[in-house]
Amino acid sequence: MSNKTLIVIGNGMVGHHFLEQFAASPAADDYNVIVFGEEKQLAYDRVHLSEYFSGSTHADLAMGTADWYTENNIDLHLHEQVAGIDREARTVTTAKGNYQYDELVLATGSYPFVPPIDGKDNDNCFVYRTLDDLDAIRACAAGAKTGVVVGGGLLGLEAANALKSLGLDAHVVEFAPRLMPVQLDEDGGAVLRNKIEELGVQVHNEKATTGIVDGEDCRLRMNFSDDDFLETDLIVFSAGIRPQDALARLCELDIGERGGIVVDNQCTTSDPHIHAIGECALWNKQIFGLVAPGYTMARTLSAVLNGDGEAAFTGADMSTKLKLLGVDVGSIGDAHANTPGARNIRFNDEKAGHYRRMVVSEDGKKVLGAILVGDNSHYDTLLQYALNGIDLPENPESLILPESQGGAPTLGPDALPDTAQICSCHNVSKGDICCSIDAGATDLGAVKGETKASSGCGGCAALLKNVVDSELEKRGVEVSKDICEHFPYSRQDLFNIVKVNGIRTFRTLIEQHGSGHGCDICKPAVGSILATCWNEHILATDHVPLQDTNDTFMANMQKNGTYSIVPRVPGGEITPDKLIVLGEVAKEYNLYTKITGGQRVDLFGATLSELPEIWEKLIAAGFETGHAYGKSLRTVKSCVGNTWCRYGVQDSTGMAIFLEDRYKGLRAPHKVKMGVSGCTRECAEAQSKDIGVIATENGWNLYVCGNGGMRPRHADLFATDLDDEQLIKTIDRVLMFYVRTADRLQRTSVWMENMEGGLDYLKEVVLENSLGIGEELEQHMADLVGTYQCEWKTAVEDPEKRKRFREFVNAPEKKDPVQVWTTERDQRRPLLETDAEPA
Amino acid sequence: MRTTSQWDIVCTVDDLVPESGIAVWTPEGPVAIFYIPHRLPALFAISHTDPFSGANVLARGITGDLKGEPVVASPLYKQHFNLVTGQCLEDDSVKVRTYRVLLDGKAVRLEVSKAKTLVEAA
Ligand code: SRM
Ligand SMILES: Cc1cc2nc3c(=O)[nH]c(=O)nc-3n(C[C@H](O)[C@H](O)[C@H](O)COP(=O)(O)OP(=O)(O)OC[C@H]3O[C@@H](n4cnc5c(N)ncnc54)[C@H](O)[C@@H]3O)c2cc1C
Ligand code: SF4
Ligand code: FES
Numbered sequence: 001m002s003n004k005t006l007i008v009i010g011n012g013m014v015g016h017h018f019l020e021q022f023a024a025s026p027a028a029d030d031y032n033v034i035v036f037g038e039e040k041q042l043a044y045d046r047v048h049l050s051e052y053f054s055g056s057t058h059a060d061l062a063m064g065t066a067d068w069y070t071e072n073n074i075d076l077h078l079h080e081q082v083a084g085i086d087r088e089a090r091t092v093t094t095a096k097g098n099y100q101y102d103e104l105v106l107a108t109g110s111y112p113f114v115p116p117i118d119g120k121d122n123d124n125c126f127v128y129r130t131l132d133d134l135d136a137i138r139a140c141a142a143g144a145k146t147g148v149v150v151g152g153g154l155l156g157l158e159a160a161n162a163l164k165s166l167g168l169d170a171h172v173v174e175f176a177p178r179l180m181p182v183q184l185d186e187d188g189g190a191v192l193r194n195k196i197e198e199l200g201v202q203v204h205n206e207k208a209t210t211g212i213v214d215g216e217d218c219r220l221r222m223n224f225s226d227d228d229f230l231e232t233d234l235i236v237f238s239a240g241i242r243p244q245d246a247l248a249r250l251c252e253l254d255i256g257e258r259g260g261i262v263v264d265n266q267c268t269t270s271d272p273h274i275h276a277i278g279e280c281a282l283w284n285k286q287i288f289g290l291v292a293p294g295y296t297m298a299r300t301l302s303a304v305l306n307g308d309g310e311a312a313f314t315g316a317d318m319s320t321k322l323k324l325l326g327v328d329v330g331s332i333g334d335a336h337a338n339t340p341g342a343r344n345i346r347f348n349d350e351k352a353g354h355y356r357r358m359v360v361s362e363d364g365k366k367v368l369g370a371i372l373v374g375d376n377s378h379y380d381t382l383l384q385y386a387l388n389g390i391d392l393p394e395n396p397e398s399l400i401l402p403e404s405q406g407g408a409p410t411l412g413p414d415a416l417p418d419t420a421q422i423c424s425c426h427n428v429s430k431g432d433i434c435c436s437i438d439a440g441a442t443d444l445g446a447v448k449g450e451t452k453a454s455s456g457c458g459g460c461a462a463l464l465k466n467v468v469d470s471e472l473e474k475r476g477v478e479v480s481k482d483i484c485e486h487f488p489y490s491r492q493d494l495f496n497i498v499k500v501n502g503i504r505t506f507r508t509l510i511e512q513h514g515s516g517h518g519c520d521i522c523k524p525a526v527g528s529i530l531a532t533c534w535n536e537h538i539l540a541t542d543h544v545p546l547q548d549t550n551d552t553f554m555a556n557m558q559k560n561g562t563y564s565i566v567p568r569v570p571g572g573e574i575t576p577d578k579l580i581v582l583g584e585v586a587k588e589y590n591l592y593t594k595i596t597g598g599q600r601v602d603l604f605g606a607t608l609s610e611l612p613e614i615w616e617k618l619i620a621a622g623f624e625t626g627h628a629y630g631k632s633l634r635t636v637k638s639c640v641g642n643t644w645c646r647y648g649v650q651d652s653t654g655m656a657i658f659l660e661d662r663y664k665g666l667r668a669p670h671k672v673k674m675g676v677s678g679c680t681r682e683c684a685e686a687q688s689k690d691i692g693v694i695a696t697e698n699g700w701n702l703y704v705c706g707n708g709g710m711r712p713r714h715a716d717l718f719a720t721d722l723d724d725e726q727l728i729k730t731i732d733r734v735l736m737f738y739v740r741t742a743d744r745l746q747r748t749s750v751w752m753e754n755m756e757g758g759l760d761y762l763k764e765v766v767l768e769n770s771l772g773i774g775e776e777l778e779q780h781m782a783d784l785v786g787t788y789q790c791e792w793k794t795a796v797e798d799p800e801k802r803k804r805f806r807e808f809v810n811a812p813e814k815k816d817p818v819q820v821w822t823t824e825r826d827q828r829r830p831l832l833e834t835d836a837e838p839a
Numbered sequence: 840m841r842t843t844s845q846w847d848i849v850c851t852v853d854d855l856v857p858e859s860g861i862a863v864w865t866p867e868g869p870v871a872i873f874y875i876p877h878r879l880p881a882l883f884a885i886s887h888t889d890p891f892s893g894a895n896v897l898a899r900g901i902t903g904d905l906k907g908e909p910v911v912a913s914p915l916y917k918q919h920f921n922l923v924t925g926q927c928l929e930d931d932s933v934k935v936r937t938y939r940v941l942l943d944g945k946a947v948r949l950e951v952s953k954a955k956t957l958v959e960a961a
Contacts, residue, residue, distance in 0.1 A: 486903075517877065517878070522903075544859060560894050809850045809854045816895050818893055
């Protein structure tokens with residue numbers, strides 16, 4: 001029976017986590033729970049706030065659902081700020097009324113600090129904390145050109161990235177002489193600054209803003225103390241956070257000197273019935289501006305309210321691992337070597353932009369702290385050494401050296417003690433993971449579900465997987481890297497089986513190495529492997545049933561069952577005569593015509609049976625298939641280059657056409673895109689492609705593993721000043737290595753990110769031939785290039801293959817009745833459900 | 840209770856594609872016929888209309904089996920349909936119509952209701 005009332009003020013990350021813990025505990029039966037949240041939205045994942053700019057909605061970020069609150073009898077009041085607390089009467093007051101409590105939890109988080117600068121209240125000035133803030137920034141960014149972030153800390157850099165993603169020229173103004181002064185040292189800050197400026201964000205260090213006034217070229221002008229100024233259209237303040245302790249001050253709870261609600265180990269304030277957790281709480285003179293310590297406080301308080309006399313919050317590790325503007329940054333423990341006697345070991349590769357500093361104890365036996373910039377692959381290992389006090393190996397520097405220079409391989413999961421914390425967000429130790437496995441969890445998903453590990457910031461995902469795999473293997477459980485239920489193998493295993501055994505059909509493969517009949521996961525994957533190994537026509541009888549519909553019919557299916565047609569236009573170069581043919585064909589078949597984002601033309605709305613006829617005409621005019629349907633080379637985007645452009649230094653169009661002709665038809669785990677620019681102005685956007693080539697005075701710079709799309713990634717510089725022959729050779733090797741080793745549906749960007757050793761390793765394999773397979777990769781590519789055929793040409797010439805393109809095999813004249821059309825902007829398009837509304 | 844039905848010839852064996860589907864037009868609308876040579880029976884027929892998009896495309900999906908049951912994956916949004924029962928595996932409340940189909944020499948016969956004939960409906 002619930003007879004007491006628990007009120008929680010603040011529906012943020014920690015408040016919500018507390019409710020989850022509390023609702024599942026026995027004490028939940030004794031209390032009515034009321035929650036007040038000042039924001040309009042239900043608690044959401046603030047850590048991933050910036051994803052709101054890349055397409056996530058509140059629903060994606062939400063931590064729970066309104067239904068969850070209802071099911072757990074929690075009375076949720078959103079958009080209702082608590083204005084006061086009466087400790088004597090034990091009530092809280094909002095604009096809507098007074099509410100009685102027995103126990104009160106403050107989870108009010110913190111607010112962004114805005115320095116007292118004249119003009120800071122201008123309409124074009126913002127902070128970066130809530131969804132509402134982001135909405136306001138987005139609205140203001142429309143029509144703006146430049147954006148400045150005041151503050152070069154962790155959040156400031158994240159905000160700068162957000163401004164960049166909104167299309168603004170982004171600047172960071174930092175008072176301190178380096179970026180991220182709290183986490184990094186001077187060298188680390190400098191490396192980070194270089195990397196970030198390379199990405200097009202300008203950094204202004206040692207600038208103190210004295211005033212914000214109307215600008216001349218932009219909306220605003222920021223004046224600095226050194227008489228310098230900077231013009232900008234909008235400003236985001238990210239100069240630190242302050243604990244939101246306003247309510248606590250009003251009702252005279254103990255407050256720290258520099259703010260924060262003082263709590264003891266039980267997360268209880270100076271009033272025994274009032275508790276505080278999360279960023280508003282001050283424990284041992286410390287505020288914790290990270291979510292993991294807040295979650296630990298939430299768990300502690302829930303246990304305390306359940307009468308657990310031993311529950312105590314005893315501090316938290318503030319190590320952080322981040323990707324800021326795509327640059328890895330890590331900071332562990334005593335990063336600034338404040339411990340007496342501490343010694344430093346540094347590794348600095350200026351060319352690659354990798355900086356690592358390890359702080360070790362006086363006796364050289366333990367890791368006390370570390371700073372990493374540019375490459376976080378050593379983070380997990382160093383953190384585990386630091387947190388668990390593991391004894392260092394004899395030559396500790398091997399921990400931060402690249403493997404090629406005698407570095408040690410990363411610390412295996414076996415070396416970790418049971419107490420090692422794997423997930424700090426949910427306080428899950430290696431021991432907890434072992435327990436859940438012993439209690440019956442047999443795969444990663446089950447362990448995640450059981451322990452919640454890796455469902456917070458996600459930073460521990462890789463380590464968690466290693467630990468789970470190793471523990472399962474120890475218990476004799478085979479760790480499933482299986483592609484699906486039909487094959488007990490990964491894509492890479494299947495590739496090797498096919499290659500080594502000379503298997504040429506899916507049926508042979510599944511009979512000898514799998515079970516059942518296959519499915520829509522393994523069939524296309526095997527289809528792609530067979531194509532890489534033997535390059536037979538995809539519509540050969542044995543291969544037809546393996547392909548996704550787009551591959552089967554060599555066109556992309558649209559929502560109403562019709563198809564689009566994308567002929568290849570290598571490098572985007574097309575003669576007027578060919579353009580006319582496209583126009584004539586489109587006109588004849590009434591096809592909707594659009595220029596694609598890949599420098600070619602897409603013709604939409606062809607029915608299945610029209611496809612071969614249309615292709616017959618296109619082929620006669622010299623077109624080839626564009627593989628817009630295939631997991632294969634799409635386009636090589638080009639710029640005009642030195643043929644026309646006054647800045648061009650090489651023939652970028654010629655190179656793009658050459659590359660497109662060379663790699664067209666190559667089947668891969670996912671699609672592959674390339675770009676070639678004629679100079680550093682980069683009009684072809686090559687750095688967003690899987691393979692990017694940029695002309696230099698002396699040849700070509702090669703970039704690899706870029707990605708646009710859902711999760712954009714800048715390509716990495718791979719080799720410089722290559723001549724034509726070296727360029728082709730290098731691309732051959734990179735691509736073939738990708739085709740052979742990537743997982744299904746893995747773009748080059750993800751492939752590289754998951755590759756142990758990353759870019760350095762890929763360079764070793766390709767440029768230094770460390771595996772000795774360089775020539776073999778080139779030879780394999782040469783074989784594929786030599787056996788290319790235009791799939792459409794072969795298909796239209798073969799009556800058997802053409803039979804596949806009958807919509808209804810028994811009624812050739814029958815028109816599909818669901819394909820209904822209307823006209824918009826002078827072209828035909830499908831009638832949509834929404835069109836049914838009266839105009 | 841079954842309505843009176845008849846077994847219309849809708850195509851021949853040569854029209855079928857092993858391990859895959861083709862579509863035929865019937866008095867009851869478009870029907871997808873799948874030919875899985877290594878199963879018994881080897882022929883399956885379900886509605887050609889994808890219930891999630893309304894488009895007539897199911898015959899163009901990839902066939903296979905999940906947990907031993909024969910299925911086709913819709914080519915548009917990839918839901919799986921059991922070829923025997925028509926049940927959608929991802930959504931309990933969705934089921935596509937199934938038809939009886941058999942091989943008569945080289946002819947493929949499909950059971951359709953007697954009310955209309957192929958000629959009238961076409
Ligand atoms: C037609 C086009 C849009 C347009 O009107 O311009 C297009 C259309 C489609 N894109 Fe795209 N993409 C088109 C350029 C792009 C670009 C821009 C580019 O290539 O420069 C990108 C971002 C660059 C990149 O890929 O890195 C792009 C990123 C995607 C993605 C996300 C990939 C990713 O890694 O995140 C998908 C989904 C996927 O592949 O899984 C996708 C998938 C699709 C599909 C195939 C979705 C589908 O399954 O129906 C669309 C159907 C095409 C059709 O019916 O013909 N499309 N798509 C563009 C065709 C270019 C061409 O000539 O081939
Ligand atoms: C852009 C960004 C990126 C971040 N990245 C990371 C990261 O990578 N890793 C990490 O560990 N942390 C990160 N953080 C910090 C993390 O989000 C916070 O540590 C966490 O949200 C703290 O949770 P909280 O519940 O204490 O506070 P909050 O999530 O701020 O919740 C407090 C809530 O209380 C409400 N409230 C305040 N006063 C009242 C009142 N009087 N009445 C009613 N409601 C009130 C507020 O409106 C707010 O909704 C990031 C933060 C931001 C903004
Ligand atoms: S990238 Fe260079 S050469 Fe190419 S169009 Fe732009 S400025 Fe000209
Ligand atoms: S450490 Fe954040 S989810 Fe595990």
